[in-house]
Amino acid sequence: MLNNIHKPSDIKKLDIEELNALAEEIKLFLIDSIEQTGGHLSSNLGTIELTLAMHYVFDTPNDTFVWDVGHQAYTHKILTGRKDLMSTLRQKGGLSGFTKRSESEHDAFGAGHSSTSISAALGIAIANKLQHKSDTSIAVIGDGALSGGMSFEAMNHAGDTDANLLIILNDNDMSISQNVGALSKYLTRLISGKIYSTMKSKSLKFLERLPRVQKFAKRSEEHLKGMFLPGTLFEELGIEYFGPIDGHDIPVLIKALKNLKNIENPRILHIITKKGHGLEAAEQNPLKFHGISPPSNSTNNFPSYSKVFGEWLCNSAKNDERIIGITPAMSEGSGMVNFEKNFPDRFIDVAIAEQHAVTLAGGIATKGLKPVVAIYSTFLQRGYDQFIHDIALQNLNVIFAIDRAGLVGADGATHAGIFDLSFLRCIPNIVIIAPSSSIEMYKALNFSLNFDGPVCVRFPRGKSVIEDFTTSASIEIGKGNIIRTGKDIAIFAFGNMLEPALSASEKIDATVIDMRFVKPLDENLIIDTANSYKKLISIEDNTASGGAGSAINELLQSKNIKTPLHIIGVPDLVTEHGSQDELYLLYGLHEENIINVAKN
């Protein structure tokens, strides 16, 4: 059947039995396809029936679907004419792993970061109203993404409007790992019927009109007898609440969505799904199958930077009781699973709440403890004001272990950690270290533990390619490390760009310096080098605009030094997705480009 589906309207001719069969076909297709390409398997297995029902009832692109994060929209891609391109998912030149406006008119809004869907969908709904259109604007948001502050800002606004906004809350009780927080517990109580909906009579009527009254609703009814309970959080915010219903039951979903199509105010449909639905291994271990990698033939046996960070955290916490580990819902990705196990009282998962994570760390630091915020570079963007206002201006003692800095690969532009050096180095009071290997990272983290004030240690995704080139067991603030001495040309290498710099230097006989610190820069070393060499090159895994090379340029300018400097960094454009190596090649962060730059 799947081969005959080319556009959303093709499914509207199917009966329920055929829709169920199609869901099964899509499941098998997704398992096969994601096994080859890598991608978000469990989340997508959880949304097949929902997506079929949505496209069955609504008409995109006029009606609009905004998928939060966009990682669960593979069935949507398949139903909107992209099935044959699924084999290119997350690969260079292929389909994005998230929703992307430039990819399809059916992708109403691009995503990658979480908790944006209600704001975007509300914006669309308000625009529809102003343009006298009756189309429905729909946000699909997971219970994990709902924990992000933006969701609440958006609901606070939505509840005060008459916008034609439908929020579908896809509740599987999971973020990447188990969802955490009071809201998550609240949703569990809502499902079990312990919270009374003031709209309940309406809600129950609405459910009764469905082919089958849901077991969830029945249970709610029992709980209601003789009890007085407040209305749901959503209703208190002015958003009509419906549900909860089984998010894998296509006829129930269709009926519910048809009913909800006729209401034109902000409303929320709470559906219960199972992450990894229909694939036993994924149902049992949704975390493992949240994001899977394609088959790899890598022979690099070094541990990943994240793993080394996790080891450092555990080892250091044994000896230093001040250490508190904080993660915004990325415990596994940040290598913190063992820390959580060994130091449960000193491990804090704040849910998908980067802004809160940063300021929370600030508060903890005021009491003499040493919070370590493990955060991906791209998600630190969310906590920028908090970083400036709550940490740097108050010179608080917080370590930021900034993971996934630089080009990250298959997740693409939304996840690229290529801006942190630019947006951080302009902030006073802070130290920024870009270690060139995982061993160097260990030293940098040790340094930050003993330093008084905010320190950022930014390191890339994946494994370190080089071991250690240094002899010193510790690092000294603002001091670079000359790794190789050549003639005429000197290369200032930042972070993991030391590796291509070194291999290029063998061919052009250049001096190579592992700069270690982006802030404070090793000014004396830079000035001496600039005065002793004919040409200078800097290389960093960050946008060239305002990054580490720019910092060197500012210094040379201020000292009136005329030695030419060529800055190699990521160009000023929206980066593509592909393997990390492909992207390094595409953007000139490789040996050959260094050689060309040196020669030209």
Ligand SMILES: Cc1ncc(C[n+]2csc(CCOP(=O)(O)OP(=O)(O)O)c2C)c(N)n1
């Ligand atoms: C701002 C931000 N922080 C962290 C992430 C990483 N992330 C991607 S999906 C996800 C979990 C989302 O959980 P949920 O919304 O419940 O969706 P599910 O995968 O369970 O369907 C997280 C934390 C992100 N995409 N954006």
